[in-house]
Amino acid sequence: MATLTLKGLRKTYGKVTALDGIDLEVADGEFFCLLGPSGAGKTTTLKAVAGLEPPDAGRVEIGGVDMDGVEPYDRGVAMCFESYALYPHYTAFDNMVSPLRSPRYRVPAAEARERVGRFAELLGISHLLDRGVGELSNGQRQRVALGRVLVRPARAFLLDEPLSHLDAKLRQSMRAELKTIGAVERTTTLYVTHDYVEALGLGDRIGVIRDGRIVQVGTREQIWNEPADTFVAHAFGKPRINLLPGEVAEGGRLRAAGGEIDLPSGGSGLAPGRAVTLGVRPRDLVLLRGAGDTAPEGMAEVRARVYVTEVLGRQSEVTVTVGDQRLALVVPREDAAGLAPETPVRLAVPGPDGPGGRTLLFDPADGGRRIA
Numbered sequence: 001m002a003t004l005t006l007k008g009l010r011k012t013y014g015k016v017t018a019l020d021g022i023d024l025e026v027a028d029g030e031f032f033c034l035l036g037p038s039g040a041g042k043t044t045t046l047k048a049v050a051g052l053e054p055p056d057a058g059r060v061e062i063g064g065v066d067m068d069g070v071e072p073y074d075r076g077v078a079m080c081f082e083s084y085a086l087y088p089h090y091t092a093f094d095n096m097v098s099p100l101r102s103p104r105y106r107v108p109a110a111e112a113r114e115r116v117g118r119f120a121e122l123l124g125i126s127h128l129l130d131r132g133v134g135e136l137s138n139g140q141r142q143r144v145a146l147g148r149v150l151v152r153p154a155r156a157f158l159l160d161e162p163l164s165h166l167d168a169k170l171r172q173s174m175r176a177e178l179k180t181i182g183a184v185e186r187t188t189t190l191y192v193t194h195d196y197v198e199a200l201g202l203g204d205r206i207g208v209i210r211d212g213r214i215v216q217v218g219t220r221e222q223i224w225n226e227p228a229d230t231f232v233a234h235a236f237g238k239p240r241i242n243l244l245p246g247e248v249a250e251g252g253r254l255r256a257a258g259g260e261i262d263l264p265s266g267g268s269g270l271a272p273g274r275a276v277t278l279g280v281r282p283r284d285l286v287l288l289r290g291a292g293d294t295a296p297e298g299m300a301e302v303r304a305r306v307y308v309t310e311v312l313g314r315q316s317e318v319t320v321t322v323g324d325q326r327l328a329l330v331v332p333r334e335d336a337a338g339l340a341p342e343t344p345v346r347l348a349v350p351g352p353d354g355p356g357g358r359t360l361l362f363d364p365a366d367g368g369r370r371i372a
């Protein structure tokens with residue numbers, strides 16, 4: 001077990017800056033998720049920790065020891081690639097057991113078999129162990145590759161989208177499984193994903209990466225409730241957070257959507273005339289359907305027209321037009337029944353100090369940074 005410390009990591013490939021000063025600390029035994037879009041630098045970060053891509057500047061410490069000049073093999077980390085890196089002519093079993101046979105571990109044969117069997121069971125691939133890798137589906141190969149990493153005693157696991165090729169149902173069950181695998185529970189894990197559900201579900205803490213920089217690090221609650229900026233707010237949640245251009249009006253009101261949205265600005269103390277971006281999560285908006293329904297305390301009533309509705313299982317996503325803006329809401333399915341396009345509706349929108357759900361405020365003049 002070991003702490004991972006990344007300090008000022010930089011890496012360029014020709015004109016592309018893959019890492020632009022990554023600072024990160026993953027605590028001993030922590031499960032840390034690095035979330036970011038394609039090309040953000042996630043894989044490059046893992047490779048730098050594994051020693052496969054030496055950074056141009058900055059340093060990697062594992063267990064407090066500078067890894068500069070330490071070969072990948074000697075770093076004591078086990079990395080799982082999205083591209084599997086399996087031996088194509090070996091069986092699944094041989095792929096999983098081979099690290100244990102290496103001179104580094106020399107695990108006795110019976111114990112190695114037992115270990116492989118245990119992890120194969122957890123990963124739901126016991127019945128595939130005798131098959132050649134060439135005879136496996138992508139999802140099966142991916143689980144073999146993950147097993148090959150997890151069987152190894154390691155100081156840290158580096159996992160690069162290890163569930164990306166599984167279908168939704170299997171991914172969900174594997175996600176739950178993964179956290180309870182003892183080896184993973186106890187071992188420092190840096191887990192890369194572009195799937196926010198995975199990050200929220202798995203990470204003790206989450207780091208959001210964009211353009212080779214860490215934008216925010218926090219627990220799932222911190223990232224969800226106090227996103228550092230509109231990029232982070234937009235990265236979490238489906239449907240995505242509604243982001244609306246607005247401004248602070250006289251009397252400290254917040255206005256957006258051509259004045260249709262008019263909220264108290266609460267204790268934010270913002271100067272009138274200032275431009276702000278309002279962020280409201282679709283689940284924090286309330287549809288007022290009954291004739292006598294009024295906006296709950298602390299929320300503002302807003303007039304809207306239905307644009308489109310879509311059933312999402314027991315809930316529905318309703319997109320409405322408010323003034324010149326579109327807003328997405330998620331409501332119980334029955335509340336959306338009979339909402340044809342153009343139906344006038346009323347919504348309740350939370351203010352910035354709303355209990356539970358609330359409207360977040362961001363500063364468009366400062367790269368969308370959240371206004372505390």
Ligand SMILES: Nc1ncnc2c1ncn2[C@@H]1O[C@H](COP(=O)(O)OP(=O)(O)OP(=O)(O)O)[C@@H](O)[C@H]1O
Pocket residue numbers: 013016017018036037038039040041042043044045194
């Ligand atoms: N070997 C390489 N040669 C040239 N450019 C590279 C190389 N590896 C990565 N890059 C570039 O560096 C940037 C970061 O790549 P990286 O693979 O770390 O992103 P990522 O966040 O893992 O993306 P994805 O989710 O698509 O895997 C990208 O712009 C990528 O094109």
